[in-house]
Amino acid sequence: MVLLINLADAEAATSGGKAAVLARLLQAGLPIPPGFVIPTSAYEQADGDISADLVDEITQALLQIGDGYLAVRSSATSEDTAHATAAGQHDTFLGVRGPDEVADAVRRCWASLWSERAVAYRRRQGNAQSPTIAVLVQRLVDADVAGVMFTGDDTRLEASWGLGESVVSGHVTPDSWVVSGGAVTHRALGTKKTRIDRTVTREVEPADRDRLCLTDDEVTRLVQLGRQIADLLGGPQDIEWAISGSRIWILQSRPVTSALPAAHTVAVKESKALRGTPGSPGLATGPTRVVRGPADFPRVRPGDILVCRTTDPAWTPLFGVVAAVVTETGGLLSHAAIVAREQGLPAVLAIPDVTTALHDGAHVEVDGSTGRVTRLGC
Structure with missing residues (x-):
């Protein structure tokens, strides 16, 4: 037995x-x-x-x-x-x-x-x-807020309302913070239009879309836990967490397998450039392939630049084919970003409406270190 x-x-x-x-x-x-x-x-x-x-x-x-x-x-x-x-x-x-x-x-x-x-x-x-x-x-923790935390010299956090599934799946562009030397040095409001509660996805109230989902005190408490976990496990950690009421729960911790792009990178302003979140460092050029779902997978060719709303685990085989990844939503610790970094692919995240801004076959340069996607030859 x-x-x-x-x-x-x-x-x-x-x-x-x-x-x-x-x-x-x-x-x-x-x-x-x-x-x-x-x-x-x-x-x-x-x-x-x-x-x-x-x-x-x-x-x-x-x-x-x-x-x-x-x-x-x-x-x-x-x-x-x-x-x-x-x-x-x-x-x-x-x-x-x-x-x-x-x-x-x-x-x-x-x-x-x-x-x-x-x-x-x-x-x-x-x-x-x-x-x-x-x-x-x-x-199951019925989370009011949940997200991910990446420990290191600086601690990076991303969070949204409800369960953390919306953050790790890349279905929302989460709020984000950087903590350095015990102080919050950067805050950015995401685009949190939906939330997941248990098995239900629903709209986020308009007032909650326009405010950060964590207070600085909650960020500080999370960072303290993150450092404790990293010390215990002997190195930087990628940590999933949830807050229910006032209580923090740790849901998962795993070693950091690839470094995040540097924080506070500012992309050069160019008329031909689209700007998003640097997700995985590196530079790649190629033709865009706009993929809206698995039915489009057979159209992807080696060296294409994958352009999509977001990715989930079913899309992982494409990461062995394409030269770079560009998404409309998602954060540094979403599926698209994590797999791109493991595969050494440049990735730029959270460019609004990028699947319509870039047509199929457009020749672009993707800079995953600065978050810039530049149209070439036009």
């Missing part, structure tokens, strides 16, 4: 990298939502399905963490390592409730280990090891 593992007891070999790191943070007294792990052995024994005994174990474990909505997330042995994040390559399910829904989410997490995008990602990373996967089940 498979025995589930209390999150506080998780180790990388049995519970994958994501759960093992959360266990270390929980043991250190940091605010981690309660949960448990379905270990790698359950996946290896299951042959794709879940036994009645495992469902019974899940039922009993749910009683321990209390009734309510849950987050069911992959914790594969090949993700959240010092060399590759595997950001978004395996599935996460939010707003899950009850043993049957948890069991279904576990099956789908297992299956995502062998999705086309996950296999292609491991191939590009040169990972020849046979991966295995655990599944992390935690109480």
